[in-house]
Amino acid sequence: MAIDLTDEVVAPAPQEPVISARDVRVWYGTTRGAIRAVDGVSFDLAPGETLGLVGESGCGKSTLGRGLMGLLPEGAKRDGEVLFRGRDIFSLSKKEAYQLRGRELGMIFQEPLTRLNPLMRISQHFEETIKQHEPDLSKDEIRDRALEVLRLMGIPPTRYRSYPHEFSGGMRQRLMIALALVLRPAFVVADEPTTALDVLVEAQIVQILNDLRRNFQTSLLLITHNVGIVAEACDRVAVMYAGRIVEQGRVAEVFKNPQHPYTRALMRSTISLTTTGLNYIPGAPPDLVDPPDGCRFHPRCTEAMNVCAVQNPVDIERPGGGRVECWLVGPDDQIPPGGKQSLKQEELTVVDEA
Amino acid sequence: MRRMFAALAKPFTETTGLARWMLVAGILITAVFVVCAIFAPWLAPYGFAQSSAHGVDFPKTGHPSSAHPFGTDRLFFDVLSRVIWGARTALEVVVLSILFCVVLGVPLGLLSGFYGGALDRVLVLIMDALYAFPTLLLAIVVSFLLTDVYGGSVIAVSVSLTVVYIPQYFRVVRNTTFSAKEATYIEAARAIGARDIRIMRKYLFGNVVHSVPVLGTLNAADAILTLAGLGFLGLGIQSTQAAEWGHDLQRALADAGSGVWWTGLYPGLAIVFLVTGLTLVGEGLNETLNPTLRRRRLLPVVMSQRERTTPVQEEQG
Amino acid sequence: MSSLVEVRDLSVYFELRGGTFARLFGRDTGLIKAVDGVTLDLRPGEVVGLVGESGSGKSTLGRALLGLVPATHGSIRLKDQDLADLNRRKLREIRQVVQMVFQDPNAALNPSMTVEEAVADALRVHGVRSSAERRTRVVEALERVGLSPVELFLSKYPRDLSGGQKQRVVLARAIVLDPELLVADEPVSMLDMSVRAKILQLMLDLKNDLGLTYVYITHDLATAKYFCDRIAIMYLGRVVEIGPTDEIFANPRHPYTKALLAAIPEPDPDKALPRDLPRGEIPDAAQPPLGCAFHPRCPEAVSACGWESRDLRALLEEHWMRADAAYDEEQNVIGDLEALDDPSTIATFGAGGSAAVRAILDRMRAEDTAEPLWSGVTSIQDSGSGVTVHFEPAPSPALRRAGGVDVACVLYPNEGTGRTSD
Secondary structure (H helix, E strand, O other), rough: OOOOOOOOOOOOOOOOOOEEEEEEEEEEEEEOOOOEEEEEEEEEOOOOOOEEOOOOOOHOOOOOOOHHHHHOOOEEEEEEEEEEEEEEHHHHHHHHHHHHHHEEEEEEOOOOHHOOOOOHHHHHHHHHHHHOOOOOOOOHHHHHHHHHHHHHOOOOOHHOOOOOHOHHHHHHHHHHHHHOOOOOOOOOEEEEEOOOOOOOHHHHHHHHHHHHHHHHHHHHEEEEEOOHHHHHHOOOOEEEEEEEEEEEEEEHHHHHOOOOOOHHHHHHHHOOOOOOOOOOOOOOOOOOOOOOOOOHHHHOOOEHHHHHHHHHOOEEEOOOEEEEEEEOOOHHHHHHOOOOOOOOOOOOHHHHOO | OOOHHHHHHHHHHOOOHHHHHHHHHHHHHHHHHHHHHHHHHHHHHOOOOOOEOEEEEEEOOOOOOOOOOOOOOOOOOEEHHHHHHHHHHHHHHHHHHHHHHHHHHHHHHHHHHHHHHHHHHHHHHHHHHHOOOOHHHHHHHHHHHOOOOOOHHHHHHHHHHHHHHHHHHHHHHHHHHHOOOOOOOHHHHHHHOHHHHHHHHHHHHHHHOOHHHHHHHHHHHHHHHHHHHHHHHHOOOOOOOOOOHHHHHHHHHHOOOOOOHHHHHHHHHHHHHHHHHHHHHHHHHHHHOOOOOOOOOOOOOOOOOOOOOOOOOOOOO | OOOEEEEEEEEEEEEOOOOOHHOOOOEEEEEEEEEEEEHHHEEEOOEEEEEEEOOHHHHHHHHHHHOOOOOEEEEEOOOOOHHOOOOOOHHHHHHHOOEEEEEOOHHHHHOOOHHHHHHHHHHOOOOOHHHHHHHHHHHHHHHHHOOOHHHHHHHOOOHHOOOHHHHHHEEEEEEEOOOOOOEEOOOOOOHHHHHHHHHHHHHHHHHHHOOOEEOOOOOOOOHHHHHOOOEEEEEEEEEEEEEEHHHHHHOOHHHHHHHHHHOOOOOOOOOOOOOOOOOOOOOOOOOOOOOOOOOOHOOOOOOOHHHHHHHHHHHHHHHHHHHHOOOOEEEEEEEEEHHOOOOOOOOEEEEOOHHHHHHHHHHHHHHHOOOOOHHEEEEEEOOOEEEEEEEEEOOOOOOOOOEEEEEOOOOOOOOOOOOOOO
């Protein structure tokens, strides 16, 4: 499956992607069977680019992020190909993967306090992190490095020897970001980094994430359920539904001219200051142990056609750049005769609600 | 009803490996003793304090024979019968003492955890003091105090075991209540105007008793040992009132020197097996019911072959 | 029009237990003013929004309306009864009139009660003895919140329901008693984007059908804009701006209101602008800033905002964040920053001599001449090995009339009319 890179990336010259994921699948084992949390996802990420991954909960966003990092629970399996600077990180040995994490691949989590050791000073956290990968650095060099990152995160040098509990929630998240970035990884996954924070602090962190590409040349996969945050902090967006990326492209393009009905529904349901009416998406994301046939969104789609219920949509180039998977967009020549008639659906009630 | 069965079966359906085997083995062993206890009058060839049958006296410390497979002891009692009847005594005492513990310990723990303050401090102090005593010593003291009242009966021993084990139930329930009362649903219950009593009964109780069954089975194993210890010291149940393994062991002590091994071996084995069985059940339950230890049986993930048609063109920008 | 609820100068304080030592000796080490002098009227049928960050006291105020937390000062009059005068039994009865919806639907329902038991328990508590009557009213309430067919839900446990469905059950439990006032504490913030609108719509429908009055507690001005008739913006236990929703959004006055508005991410990429966000986070309520509580974060602060020692510390830290190279040396001159941690308008600090400390202060001042803190400084005197900085003391601004709203900010001095909310 190919993602074309013809849609202009922020960087002036088309660059080799840092991360190039092809047909990634991550399935969880449960007592009922496999949950196909991520089921055939492909995307590219250029250096210094931020890709926003949006969707409702239960669409596989977090699983994709953790899958890329190799942080999966027992009983989960992944396959596909993820090229990081030309190396397939899915086929690395445990030791190699460990070497790569932290130094080249970073992760920022939702709940910062649980990731910091309460008995260690911030300075010790930095020493610990840096020593893992660059054992030759002296304490002073570590301090210089750490203070520089902290400064970019807006944490004053006077706090370098404090303990985690002396920081507020927003400061802790800044700390986590600083710790993830101190080794200057080329690729960072941020999993809902602002969800636990207050509105103003959330906006501050979004601004920091927004400045990342300028300060660090880091490629960021920003996982969020908030369409507004994507609009503010990302270059490109990938909309995920039921384990698939249903639409991706440049943020301005996709949000101004959404092609997939799910993207449209998601944007409509977001309540912002310009909201004039309350809209929602009927139903709930499907059970990923046994996802619906055809397009996985068809049971909730108001524009579904006959073909949607029986045949998987084809991944095609989006008008205006990017990719989309929806029969409404095409390709028309693969739709069987009569397939374009609108689908008779069962009405969705509260019973099916998310 | 179906829900109850499903809940009962959950430990089996959701466990894997060792935990499952522990549970199965434990339940099998324990079941043997339970059957013995319930059907003792039919299973045991003689009564527990019977020294003759059909006008014929039993031999004194008679060798195991076809009439007495486990032999007889120095009081002319049939050892097999006493082992079987002993199961009944043991289970009676354990069930009674756990019942007392639950009936007293759980409500006290609820009250203490819910109200906190002075009541909590006093109760915690008492319970901690009880808990700090060596188990056997405490049991001895209490049964000694109770000799005049109930005099070596099943009730007396049960009460002394209750005193020994009640602090654990109290503590567990109090601590879970303490954290559970901060839950939003408790505030929600207040918001609908529920009284404290109702909050404790309808909202807290169901959510804090989860750990009691595990505690109960683990304590049961321990209680068997304490009971035997009491019997061994002669403070337990008198041999004419009921068959009790610990007491039998004590009497067998004198036989050991004279080559009479059967009077001690069989009650001893019974104690070992029942304690093992109950411990296995307790640990097995703990591993299945305690979410921090639980490992669910996951179905293996088999990734299907690629089903999606890949678009034909494979060009890179 | 008469009010359903009159809140007068309400304060709710919590005693704060200190560290291990303080607890060992049973000493209480602080007082948190969760709600500090709030006056508010709720008229029948209106939706009043309480908006602020966590720690602003909005949830405590909401709980005080149900009598779930006792008032320290001031009064809450509900239908001509003062909540403070009521005994426990009466207070429980009042909960037929005021009900609450909680933020986290996953936690608000007892995991060991079915939907029917959960909703029926509200009736049971208030003396509905007949189980047939309870069943009828439960079914009616569940239908009203859209949980139909009811039979599918009655015997379900919370764990079998989705987030939106659980919140509907919570709403059903709240309305089954026919209350007049519903306090909704962030009812949609834990829900998925796709169902938020649905639950808000349901709440609006319930309000119209049942003639409810709402107190809508939220940190999100976007939903408040859609939902509320009137909005009270809260910060550290005080109302800093209150007025009709339209006026607040068309013409936000308090800098905090402006900040909250600016913080809402806008999904339209054309409208996303670089924003001037307030620095820092909501301060410790046990030691609130002197003067206006918002001044340390305020992008529009002036000399009269109540500057103090801790602001100087923050400014020094900010200075060192910029001037990385000079940090070690200057830190030695300034010495221990903890000297600035006690809130006071007189700050004495410095370890490396008065002249050196003054030099650093001058450098900081030159770095950012627009920094309003300096305008709040009345004098800098030499003292020992450092200096003493005196700040102009200022009171916390009271709510004053400005345009169609009331604002507590020194930028909006009194227009001369009364101080109560409109």
